[in-house]
Amino acid sequence: MSNKENKKEESELMEKIVSLCKRRGFIFPGSEIYGGFAGTWDYGHFGNEILNNIKNSWWEKFVSNREDMYGIRAAILMRQEVWQATGHAEHFADPMVECEKCQHRFRIDQIEDKNNCADCGGKLGEARQFNMMFQTKVGASEDSSAISYLRPETAQGIFVNFKNIVDTHHPKIPFGIAQIGKAFRNEITPRDFIFRSREFEQMEIEYFVRENNWENAFNELKNEMHLWMSSVGIDMNKVHELEVVSEDLAHYSKRTVDFEFDYPFGRKELFGLAYRGDFDLKIHKLEYVDEENSEKITPHVIEPSFGVERALLAILLSAYTEDEMGGEVRIYLKLRPQIAPVLCAVSPLLKNKPELVSKSREVFSMLKKEFGRVAWDDNGNIGKRYRRQDEIGTPWCIVIDFDTLGENPELLDTVTIRDRDTGNQERIKISELISYIKNKLN
Ligand code: GAP
Numbered sequence: 001m002s003n004k005e006n007k008k009e010e011s012e013l014m015e016k017i018v019s020l021c022k023r024r025g026f027i028f029p030g031s032e033i034y035g036g037f038a039g040t041w042d043y044g045h046f047g048n049e050i051l052n053n054i055k056n057s058w059w060e061k062f063v064s065n066r067e068d069m070y071g072i073r074a075a076i077l078m079r080q081e082v083w084q085a086t087g088h089a090e091h092f093a094d095p096m097v098e099c100e101k102c103q104h105r106f107r108i109d110q111i112e113d114k115n116n117c118a119d120c121g122g123k124l125g126e127a128r129q130f131n132m133m134f135q136t137k138v139g140a141s142e143d144s145s146a147i148s149y150l151r152p153e154t155a156q157g158i159f160v161n162f163k164n165i166v167d168t169h170h171p172k173i174p175f176g177i178a179q180i181g182k183a184f185r186n187e188i189t190p191r192d193f194i195f196r197s198r199e200f201e202q203m204e205i206e207y208f209v210r211e212n213n214w215e216n217a218f219n220e221l222k223n224e225m226h227l228w229m230s231s232v233g234i235d236m237n238k239v240h241e242l243e244v245v246s247e248d249l250a251h252y253s254k255r256t257v258d259f260e261f262d263y264p265f266g267r268k269e270l271f272g273l274a275y276r277g278d279f280d281l282k283i284h285k286l287e288y289v290d291e292e293n294s295e296k297i298t299p300h301v302i303e304p305s306f307g308v309e310r311a312l313l314a315i316l317l318s319a320y321t322e323d324e325m326g327g328e329v330r331i332y333l334k335l336r337p338q339i340a341p342v343l344c345a346v347s348p349l350l351k352n353k354p355e356l357v358s359k360s361r362e363v364f365s366m367l368k369k370e371f372g373r374v375a376w377d378d379n380g381n382i383g384k385r386y387r388r389q390d391e392i393g394t395p396w397c398i399v400i401d402f403d404t405l406g407e408n409p410e411l412l413d414t415v416t417i418r419d420r421d422t423g424n425q426e427r428i429k430i431s432e433l434i435s436y437i438k439n440k441l442n
Contacts, residue, residue: 010264017316018193020331021047024392026341027194039190039198041309046392049341049373051201054232054311055180057338058203061228062304068175069205070165074157076182077138077148082156085283091251092152093129096188100125107188132185134198150184155303157181158206159280166288173288173299174217176207180308192265194309201308206280208288208299214275217302222257222273225304229259229271232311233336235318238262239270252279261314270310276301315339319393325423326383332420333393337441343373344396344417344437345389351378360400363415363430367398370434386418395420396437404430 021027026047030040043051063071083089095108101122108114108127115124134150151157158177165177180203190196209217222241230236244256253274261270278298281287288299319333337343346364348356357378368374375394377385382399389397397418403411411427417436418425428436 013317013320014193014264016331017313017320020320020333020391021316024388026050026392039187039196041194041197046341047312050312050315050335050339051308053339053341054308054315055201055203057232058228058306059178059180061231062176062203062205062224063178066176068171069178070169070171070175071178072158072161072165073181074154074161074179076151076157076184077136078151078156078160080147080149082160082284083133083149086156086280087251087283088133088149088152088156089131092133093131094188095127096130097124097127099123105130105188110189130186130188132187134184134186151182152185153183153305154179154181154202154204155206155280155305158204159284159286162206162208162281162284162286170291173290173297174207174209174213176205178203178205180204192263192268194313195263195265195268197309203306203308205302205304206276207302207304208281209302210297211278211300214300214302218255218273218275221302221304225259225271225273225306229314231336232315232339233318233334234261234270234311234314238314238318240267250274252276261310261317263313263317270314271304271306274303274305276303330387330390332390334421335393335395337395337437340393340395341373342375342389342392342394343371344398345375345377345385345394346398347377347382347385347400349382349399349401355405356400356402359404363398363400363433366430367433367437371437386423390420393420395440398433403427 024046025044028042028044029036030042031037059071063069080089096105097108098105099117099120099122102117102120104117104119111118117124133152136148136150137146138148139146158179161177165171181201182199183202184199187196187198190198207217207221229239238261240260242258242260244258249256254277255275257273258269259271260267278300280301281298287296289296319335321332321334323330344367346360346367348360350356364374364376377389379385386397399416401416404413404415406412413430414427415430416425416427
């Protein structure tokens, strides 16, 4: 396939994903009924379910299943002194140029022609630094003491709680503090669907180590990041590690490895892993006292940082599949059961047969109580239901038919369960449904 054809196919894939997300109620443009609001996205029921599944899986792996992690939820608004101390107030900026004719703004590092506007051909002005933090005023006062910012990273909420965690939990070093929460950046050019948004969520860990142990911790966490990415269904053939060269390191970083993903719009950052040295604890004047020998140290920090929406986009791009079934093109999302918004859908073969509906309701309630993410689906014929569930990535569709009711006595109290990926159906006993699904989940 030529480069041009490849590009066309990739951009078509992106369009297909965006369209599926809208059609099936995953993701909508923010403030859409007022014409949209660039860089913001609203998540519908299914989108929100997947986001929750991603965050739960991350929390389970990096917090609940470990003894050395403490999970917190810090305030988004913090005193401006936090951002002055970190250098964000001064340095958290991207170089921007503005077109003198149409006033469109561009990030200079993202455009090929640095002199002329890509939209109208007009002359581009001088590059200047544009701070990406959203500034706001807190309280009734209007002077500069009221200034605060919507946090551009969740990390600082962790650092300012370092002492709280140490004083209340007395953790032995090495240990980590983790947080999932919103972050905000006034991106000059939000783009590529949910890839670069102005409001997004991060899942971050600050892992505190003795300086001489930083490399071990860095490698261990890098490995854990790989394992998590693969466990949520990110295509690892499309993930690449990039050792960030020293000129491109953030001002706080001593070493950064970016995990990049092959998106249809190019190979771009998915997640990051940084060695922040003692930068943050030093600037916030925080220390750690080893309770065993009263030794006072400033721990060094390893920071795995994940964007929730980028995880979602990589998962959707990895899961999107087209094949042929029954002589037609079929679209389905090959999502891991742990991540799929709906784990299984329950249907009566015919919705106008009360005896089928009532038995189906029984099965539905049983599964709903056990798994939560279970859908009732009696809309349209069975074929249409399967297609709809395939498109949202439901791993199993369960159908209650006349054999369930005993038309064939040997099949009494059995149902059909259809596998999303193969389209194959099995007949199993209702009493075995829960263990069947649980086995597949493990
Ligand atoms: N605390 C370190 C930090 O914030 P970062 O590389 O600027 O590092 C971490 O951001 C992660 O947050 C990125 O790897 C990406 O997954 C996500 N992210 C950053 N900017 C984003 C944006 N505008 N939209 C969506 N996700 C973003």
